[in-house]
Amino acid sequence: MAKIPTHDVIIVGGGAAGLSAGLVLARAQADVLIIDSGHPRNAPAHQMHGFLSRDGMDPKGFLEAGRREFVSYNGAIIHSTVSQAAGQAGSFRLTLDDGSAETTRAILVATGLSDDLSLVPGMHERWGTLVHHCPYCHGYEVSSQRISVIGGQAREMSIKQAGLLRRYSDAVTFVTNDIQLEQAERNRLEAIGVRIIEGLVTHLNGAFGTLTSIALSDGSVVDSDAVFIAPTQHPHDTLLRALGCSVSDVSGLVTTDGFGQTSVPGVWAAGNVVSPTAQVITAAGAGGASAIAINGWLLHHDIDAAVAARN
Numbered sequence: 001m002a003k004i005p006t007h008d009v010i011i012v013g014g015g016a017a018g019l020s021a022g023l024v025l026a027r028a029q030a031d032v033l034i035i036d037s038g039h040p041r042n043a044p045a046h047q048m049h050g051f052l053s054r055d056g057m058d059p060k061g062f063l064e065a066g067r068r069e070f071v072s073y074n075g076a077i078i079h080s081t082v083s084q085a086a087g088q089a090g091s092f093r094l095t096l097d098d099g100s101a102e103t104t105r106a107i108l109v110a111t112g113l114s115d116d117l118s119l120v121p122g123m124h125e126r127w128g129t130l131v132h133h134c135p136y137c138h139g140y141e142v143s144s145q146r147i148s149v150i151g152g153q154a155r156e157m158s159i160k161q162a163g164l165l166r167r168y169s170d171a172v173t174f175v176t177n178d179i180q181l182e183q184a185e186r187n188r189l190e191a192i193g194v195r196i197i198e199g200l201v202t203h204l205n206g207a208f209g210t211l212t213s214i215a216l217s218d219g220s221v222v223d224s225d226a227v228f229i230a231p232t233q234h235p236h237d238t239l240l241r242a243l244g245c246s247v248s249d250v251s252g253l254v255t256t257d258g259f260g261q262t263s264v265p266g267v268w269a270a271g272n273v274v275s276p277t278a279q280v281i282t283a284a285g286a287g288g289a290s291a292i293a294i295n296g297w298l299l300h301h302d303i304d305a306a307v308a309a310r311n
């Protein structure tokens with residue numbers, strides 16, 4: 001006889017998406033375990049913006065509050081990394097990096113993504129404080145400052161950033177870096193007052209924790225108070241792929257329906273791992289929506305089992 005899984009749901013990842021899902025599931029009286037390695041994407045930032053009623057909150061404090069709420073409903077958290085996932089609907093086995101294993105009927109993967117900060121030396125140590133990617137998260141805070149947008153690996157987003165940031169400042173410079181602008185793109189940016197410099201960025205200048213300018217390969221510098229860049233993003237979707245979840249040919253992302261259900265029964269995904277543009281509030285919303293779908297799925301299977309047992 002197959003061993004009964006220990007948990008109804010294991011959530012891999014305890015950021016905004018995972019904790020929101022955990023809260024809903026724990027309140028629904030499910031046996032839910034969150035396994036989290038503790039590196040949420042926005043950890044380098046001192047403030048979180050754009051989350052109604054939480055605007056300006058410290059991202060760490062936000063997650064601490066979420067964890068307190070989750071455990072107050074008997075939710076369990078393990079601080080660890082899930083390295084492997086296998087099984088099928090109703091019976092999954094997750095292996096943690098210390099070699100231990102947990103079993104579960106359903107899985108929600110909410111593991112987020114990594115931003116590739118290797119393009120320009122000096123970005124990593126300023127990420128989230130002086131170097132940003134999201135005008136909606138940090139544009140307001142750099143209003144009226146000298147903003148440089150460095151052409152990043154994500155071409156369209158880089159050009160969009162330069163346009164969006166013009167709303168906040170009269171001093172926006174787009175340094176093209178590896179991006180070749182079409183004449184029409186150049187015209188559109190210049191028409192709204194974005195200064196364009198064609199040149200390769202070599203590094204960022206400023207003592208540790210500060211930024212004075214960005215340095216170009218021709219020896220010139222662009223004085224800057226803040227930098228924006230659109231880097232390549234790497235979703236942490238190894239577990240989803242190992243479980244056989246379908247991936248879109250177009251986006252390269254694991255596909256889900258509107259409630260986070262992947263192509264594999266019993267496996268859900270929410271937040272940045274499947275939706276790189278999700279902000280904290282939308283990642284949390286996706287987690288909550290997935291939780292409701294998972295709970296409905298569990299109930300359906302519980303009723304099926306009860307009916308079978310009665311007949």
Ligand SMILES: Cc1cc2nc3c(=O)[nH]c(=O)nc-3n(C[C@H](O)[C@H](O)[C@H](O)COP(=O)(O)OP(=O)(O)OC[C@H]3O[C@@H](n4cnc5c(N)ncnc54)[C@H](O)[C@@H]3O)c2cc1C
Pocket residue numbers: 012013014015016017018035036037038039040041042043044045047048049050051080081082083110111112113115127128134137138236270271272273278279280281283
């Ligand atoms: C610098 C910066 C600032 C930002 N500022 C804002 C802002 O002001 N407002 C806003 O709305 N958005 C902001 N964002 C975006 C925000 O970070 C994301 O929207 C949000 O983190 C997505 O939540 P998530 O739960 O999907 O992923 P995350 O918050 O990244 O959480 C994923 C969790 O999964 C864990 N994990 C990963 N793999 C495993 C594994 N194998 N096993 C166990 N655990 C694992 C990670 O350690 C992490 O704790 C910012 C992003 C950055 C980079």
